[in-house]
Amino acid sequence: MATPLERWVEEQAKLTKPDSVYWCDGSEEEARRLVEIGIKEEKIDGHSVFSELNQKTFPRSYYHRSHPTDVARTEHLTYVCHPNQETAGPNNNWMPPDEAKEKMRALSDGCMKGKTMYVLPYMMGHPDSPYAKACIQLTDSVYVAISMRIMTRMTKKVTEKIGNNKNFVKGLHSVGDFDPEKRFIMHFPDEQFVWSIGSGYGGNALLGKKCFSLRLASYLGMQEGWLAEHMVILGAQDPSGDTTYIAAALPSACGKTNLAMMESVLPGYKIWTVGDDIAWMNVGEDGRLWAINPETGFFGVACGTSKKTNPNMMKTLTKGTFYPTLFTNTAINADTNEPWWEGMNGVPKNIIDWHGNKWDPAAGEKAAHPNSRFTVSAYQCPTLSPLFENPQGVPISAIFFGSRRMHLNPLIVEGMNWQHNVFLGARMGSETTAAASHKEGVIRRDPMAMLPFCGYNMADYFKHWLSVEKKLVYKPRVFSINWFRTDEDGEYLWPGFGHNIRVLKWVIDRVHGRVGAQETPIGLIPKIEDLDMQGLDIPKDNLKKLFAIDKDGWLREAGDIEEFFKKFGSRMPKAMWDELNAMKRKLG
Numbered sequence: 261m262a263t264p265l266e267r268w269v270e271e272q273a274k275l276t277k278p279d280s281v282y283w284c285d286g287s288e289e290e291a292r293r294l295v296e297i298g299i300k301e302e303k304i305d306g307h308s309v310f311s312e313l314n315q316k317t318f319p320r321s322y323y324h325r326s327h328p329t330d331v332a333r334t335e336h337l338t339y340v341c342h343p344n345q346e347t348a349g350p351n352n353n354w355m356p357p358d359e360a361k362e363k364m365r366a367l368s369d370g371c372m373k374g375k376t377m378y379v380l381p382y383m384m385g386h387p388d389s390p391y392a393k394a395c396i397q398l399t400d401s402v403y404v405a406i407s408m409r410i411m412t413r414m415t416k417k418v419t420e421k422i423g424n425n426k427n428f429v430k431g432l433h434s435v436g437d438f439d440p441e442k443r444f445i446m447h448f449p450d451e452q453f454v455w456s457i458g459s460g461y462g463g464n465a466l467l468g469k470k471c472f473s474l475r476l477a478s479y480l481g482m483q484e485g486w487l488a489e490h491m492v493i494l495g496a497q498d499p500s501g502d503t504t505y506i507a508a509a510l511p512s513a514c515g516k517t518n519l520a521m522m523e524s525v526l527p528g529y530k531i532w533t534v535g536d537d538i539a540w541m542n543v544g545e546d547g548r549l550w551a552i553n554p555e556t557g558f559f560g561v562a563c564g565t566s567k568k569t570n571p572n573m574m575k576t577l578t579k580g581t582f583y584p585t586l587f588t589n590t591a592i593n594a595d596t597n598e599p600w601w602e603g604m605n606g607v608p609k610n611i612i613d614w615h616g617n618k619w620d621p622a623a624g625e626k627a628a629h630p631n632s633r634f635t636v637s638a639y640q641c642p643t644l645s646p647l648f649e650n651p652q653g654v655p656i657s658a659i660f661f662g663s664r665r666m667h668l669n670p671l672i673v674e675g676m677n678w679q680h681n682v683f684l685g686a687r688m689g690s691e692t693t694a695a696a697s698h699k700e701g702v703i704r705r706d707p708m709a710m711l712p713f714c715g716y717n718m719a720d721y722f723k724h725w726l727s728v729e730k731k732l733v734y735k736p737r738v739f740s741i742n743w744f745r746t747d748e749d750g751e752y753l754w755p756g757f758g759h760n761i762r763v764l765k766w767v768i769d770r771v772h773g774r775v776g777a778q779e780t781p782i783g784l785i786p787k788i789e790d791l792d793m794q795g796l797d798i799p800k801d802n803l804k805k806l807f808a809i810d811k812d813g814w815l816r817e818a819g820d821i822e823e824f825f826k827k828f829g830s831r832m833p834k835a836m837w838d839e840l841n842a843m844k845r846k847l848g
């Protein structure tokens with residue numbers, strides 16, 4: 261008798277009509293074969309899109325060019341289809357589940373004709389973790405199949421694990437004909453099901469990532485009492501040898517990957533990488549907050565990555581092991597056949613841009629797409645935490661909520677109590693980036709960096725965050741951070757990257773009760789003399805500016821936050837209004 265899984269795959273094949281169905285086993289041999297098929301057969305608009313890069317300097321690396329309209333997440337085409345619109349909330353696009361399915365059925369009918377349907381069995385989380393989830397994704401894109409093998413634990417064993425169970429996480433994905441008019445990413449939380457068509461781009465197509473691990477999982481977490489967050493997880497080892505674990509939420513393209521593998525400029529400090537994008541956090545029996553990274557790879561922003569800014573990522577990208585490494589929509593150095601992007605190193609003479617044309621720097625266009633990315637295995641990361649595979653995860657002592665703000669937000673601010681901590685996340689606003697297809701550099705509210713990823717009503721999400729307090733015996737300290745404040749000339753006031761350890765050092769000292777802080781109307785800030793500035797030569801004035809509190813600016817910000825809160829009507833927890841009003845009062 262067929263298992264529920266086999267029956268489900270068969271049903272989807274009946275609708276999408278592939279020429280063949282192939283069940284992936286996750287072996288190394290299969291990885292090589294998929295890459296070969298990609299190079300030979302994967303075409304977009306009739307053009308080959310996969311090619312081998314310089315295997316000496318970038319071993320096991322391959323280039324991939326996407327459809328030119330398919331370069332970022334498309335938030336306006338992403339829907340969360342709860343039976344009831346209120347459950348989805350004003351933060352999500354919504355459609356009734358039946359209507360959404362009808363629409364998707366029409367678009368998917370025969371969409372895999374002439375192609376192979378790949379069945380991808382994968383785990384989010386270590387198979388021994390009590391928090392791990394068994395998942396299946398179907399896709400007609402070799403690029404997506406290879407990417408999922410890098411980003412998740414893909415093995416045959418997952419099929420056995422699912423066995424006769426019908427409650428596995430389901431994803432149905434087809435690139436369709438890449439038509440942006442026929443592109444949708446639909447979520448059905450009650451069925452643990454994501455249905456995506458028309459895009460091969462990361463967050464739209466690797467359904468274990470944002471779609472499952474954040475949108476569906478955040479809703480599951482609310483029902484089951486845990487948190488699925490858009491957060492880095494890192495261990496910061498100090499000179500005593502102790503490691504303090506930190507989880508940090510920052511919006512897309514605002515510094516998570518760089519923070520997760522930072523190379524400290526302070527002697528005696530070392531960062532251990534647990535995850536760079538997603539954290540699932542549970543309160544353990546010991547009353548501490550434990551975090552796992554459900555992924556096994558990094559889908560990272562290429563532009564700006566260099567030996568100077570992120571040497572550990574450059575080492576990761578050039579390591580070359582069992583797993584292939586993919587570069588998508590970067591440029592290529594035509595003389596060396598190496599990937600290249602703005603901010604990597606000097607500008608080579610002959611560059612092929614992300615469209616595949618010879619690049620003319622004088623034309624004023626970037627050679628690499630600003631959201632060009634690499635997909636690389638975490639197992640190649642030289643700073644991978646020894647606890648990466650720990651089924652229980654790591655115990656979190658501090659949480660960051662970070663924004664990208666040229667003005668207003670200080671380098672670091674600490675929350676005063678749990679309710680204020682939640683407000684620190686809820687009041688977040690950040691400048692938009694190229695990670696999603698919208699205008700860049702516009703400030704929008706982005707609570708906890710979860711606006712595009714919270715799979716249910718955000719008012720309920722705040723309530724959920726508030727409710728976690730009573731389960732915690734050891735509460736993490738919570739901070740808001742901003743590496744991106746600029747001066748009058750638009751220059752960054754803070755050197756960032758490896759220098760961010762100076763801020764982490766203060767955080768570690770706060771966690772261990774070794775240092776004080778001073779109160780302001782928006783929270784606690786360090787006394788300037790407590791920040792370790794050894795070996796850093798920046799104007800003394802910069803530090804003052806980094807912590808300056810512009811009261812009028814914050815009052816305007818309060819107005820913006822109020823507008824946002826109002827959208828949630830009576831569902832918004834009173835505690836958040838109390839905090840907003842208290843902040844306004846303190847600002848005078």
Ligand code: GTP
Nearest residue numbers: 512513514515516517518561563564695743756757
């Ligand atoms: P997603 O993968 O979209 O979630 O992005 P992310 O949050 O992981 O951001 P990432 O670390 O890839 O950084 C995004 C951009 O910000 C890159 O161009 C980085 O070079 C830049 N960036 C990261 N950290 C810093 C920093 O401390 N200071 C400055 N000035 N720029 C930074």
Ligand code: SPV
Nearest residue numbers: 333462463469470512695
């Ligand atoms: C982000 O946009 O936050 C990313 C890339 O990490 S994606 O996986 O496409 O969402």
Ligand code: MN
Nearest residue numbers: 511512513537
């Ligand atoms: Mn991200």
